[in-house]
Amino acid sequence: xxxxxxxxxxxxxxxxxxxxxxxxxxxxxxxxxxxxxxxxxxxxxxxxxxxxxxxxxxxxxxxxxxxxxxxxxxxxxxxxxxxxxxxxxxxxxxxxxxxxxxxxxxxxxxx
Amino acid sequence: xxxxxxxxxxxxxxxxxxxxxxxxxxxxxxxxxxxxxxxxxxxxxxxxxxxxxxxxxxxxxxxxxxxxxxxxxxxxxxxxxxxxxxxxxxxxxxxxxxxxxxxxxxxxxxx
Numbered sequence: 001x002x003x004x005x006x007x008x009x010x011x012x013x014x015x016x017x018x019x020x021x022x023x024x025x026x027x028x029x030x031x032x033x034x035x036x037x038x039x040x041x042x043x044x045x046x047x048x049x050x051x052x053x054x055x056x057x058x059x060x061x062x063x064x065x066x067x068x069x070x071x072x073x074x075x076x077x078x079x080x081x082x083x084x085x086x087x088x089x090x091x092x093x094x095x096x097x098x099x100x101x102x103x104x105x106x107x108x109x110x111x
Numbered sequence: 112x113x114x115x116x117x118x119x120x121x122x123x124x125x126x127x128x129x130x131x132x133x134x135x136x137x138x139x140x141x142x143x144x145x146x147x148x149x150x151x152x153x154x155x156x157x158x159x160x161x162x163x164x165x166x167x168x169x170x171x172x173x174x175x176x177x178x179x180x181x182x183x184x185x186x187x188x189x190x191x192x193x194x195x196x197x198x199x200x201x202x203x204x205x206x207x208x209x210x211x212x213x214x215x216x217x218x219x220x221x222x
Contacts, residue, residue, distance in 0.1 A: 004214040005144045008163030010219060011137050015217030024135065026122050033116040033127075052119030060131075070222065087191055091220060098212050099127055103115040105209060106126030111181065 017097070022069050027054060027062050029099055032088065035072065036096050041087045071095070130209070133180050136171050138165060140210055143199065145209050147182065152198045182206070 004015055009018035023029050034050050035042060042050070048059050064088060066072045071092035077083040088096075115126055122128035134140050145161050146153060153161070159170055174197060177183045182203035187196040199207075 004148070004210070005141045010164070011141060014141065015215070015221075016140050016213035017217070018221060019213040019217035020135070020140065024131070029127050029131065030116045030122060030125065035181075037115070053121070094220070095216065096210070098216060099115070101209050101212060102130040103126040104126070105206065106128070106130040109205070110129060 019095075023095065023099070025062065025065075027051060027058070028066060028071075029102075031062065031066065032092060032095065032099060033073065035086060035088045036099075041085050043090060044084050044086070047086065058097070066092075130206075133182065134206065134210070136173065136176075138162060138169070139177060139182075140213075142173065142177065143182065143203060143210060145208065146197060146199045147204070147210075152196050155195050155197070158197065177203075 006014075007108070012021065023032070030051055031047065034047060042080075044059070046061075047063075048054060051059070054062075063072065063074070067074050070089055073087050073089050075085045075087070117125075123132060127177075133159075141162055142158065143190070145158060155170070155174075158174075159165060159167070162170070165173075174183065174185070178185050181200055184198050184200050186196045
């Protein structure tokens with residue numbers, strides 16, 4: 001990782017800092033985990049139920065950020081009541097090995 | 112990663128959330144990177160110079176947290192002026208493959 005942190009550079013400009021910025025936050029890894037592990041496609045309310053203590057507004061904002069970062073794909077069906085489904089993008093899927101490594105490390109190294 | 116995020120659980124309680132909590136923050140990954148990549152042992156002022164825009168107080172607090180999390184080892188020499196050296200612990204070293212993966216992903220996947 002030779003170019004990971006050149007001197008005098010802010011975290012956001014480093015490559016690992018960029019990756020961190022995408023998975024950071026209270027719910028993003030959990031959302032990716034649910035989309036990956038449990039069902040490849042989930043509706044908004046399913047996600048909300050699975051995560052538990054998250055408000056409508058927070059989940060909505062988090063999903064919008066993840067869509068903007070191209071980690072998830074949002075599909076809206078033109079029907080009443082509206083139906084919206086979320087799934088991992090190819091890009092989101094490519095982060096799963098990282099989540100997996102973090103999960104394993106955390107599981108083995110709790111103090 | 113079956114047990115990574117059981118339903119209704121807070122991020123801090125998940126295994127990946129625990130790992131995230133250790134590397135999160137504006138400087139921790141950068142500090143680990145410097146300790147790993149450039150010199151295995153660094154003095155406080157060397158670290159400060161390498162990182163660049165970090166205050167004495169912030170670096171000091173960050174290093175204290177990392178010491179408490181057992182990611183780094185602090186060695187103080189009883190001399191005047193005081194000399195303090197930092198290095199990665201075995202536990203800190205075991206996070207390097209994760210940083211490396213984050214670095215590689217970030218390098219390949221910037222939008």
